[in-house]
Amino acid sequence: MTFEACAGIVERGDPDRFLAVMAAPVAARRVLFPIYAFNVEVARAPWVTEEPMIAEMRLQWWRDALEEMASGGTVRRHEVTLPLADMVDGDGARALDRLVAARRWDVYKDGFEDAEHFNEYLDATAGELMWQGARALGAVNREDVLRFGRAAGLARYLAAVAALEEKGRVPLLDGRESAIAELAREALNNIARPVPNNAAFLEAWQAEPILRQIAKEPWRVAQGTVGLSPFRAKLRLLRWS
Known part of the structure; x- marks a missing residue:
């Protein structure tokens, strides 16, 4: 349950972000790989099954893991959860829950309700992911x-x-x-x-x-x-x- 496992998940599941992280300083890689590995696991959860209930359960598992991180309690063992818990604080874990919740749209075949819904989806997924990575590396704006x-x-x-x-x-x-x-x-x-x-x-x-x-x-x-x-x-x- 190491940084190397997270790097492997990103390399296989998100090769563009993998190349980006490999171009970053070594210290930044140790922050970004667990965050991006978490994103890979969450993003693919709705697509590994045709059963919406099972997909929802997979997403809920990650929401529960983030709640454990946010509360400071014992975090369930997984090759991503433990490295991630070392990289994000309580506020970061609670913010990443927004990303998981937004991925519920991927479970179903309904379109977006309106432009606000579409923009919220992009904010909660791509925007929040970048912010939590940048925040963990010292960004403030x-x-x-x-x-x-x-x-x-x-x-x-x-x-x-x-x-x-x-x-x-x-x-x-x-x-x-x-x-x-x-x-x-x-x-x-x-x-x-x-x-x-x-x-x-x-x-x-x-x-x-x-x-x-x-x-x-x-x-x-x-x-x-x-x-x-x-x-x-x-x-x-x-x-x-």
Whole structure:
């Protein structure tokens, strides 16, 4: 139940964040890998079963684990829970519960209720994840980090739309190309990295060029062809780190 186990989970389940963490200083890796491993485990919980009740139980297990961390009591043994408990304080554990609760949307096939619901989902997942990583590494301006994380999360989300549709989900409120391009343009207004710099921001290394790609060629979202070439992606990560 070690840092190395968390790194392996991220490498297998979230390779882009794995590359970002490996570009960070060693001390930051020990903070970020448990947080990102937690995110991998929670994000995949709704997808490992077709039974909503079982998926809900899996998410509740993580909510109960976070409550144990927040209360300062004995934390259930798991290859992620114990390293995570060493990296987040009570406030962090309670905040991450918001992320788990938001993932309940992934269990079902209903669409988002409205734009507020969609933005709340991005805030609670991508935004909160980035904030807790950045906070654990010393960041203090929550709103700037949440805004940046939400924009980066939108880039990832739009890249996943075609896969979500294949799974029977309704991922967008408005799937017209003009509406998708507008989402990307709005997010570009929030994509500047907060200052001072923080290793948790590295996870957004591809966000800006992907959003620019979508704003220019929104048809890529439906076709599932959003993304950078491996060479361009790695070059950008080198420049960011």
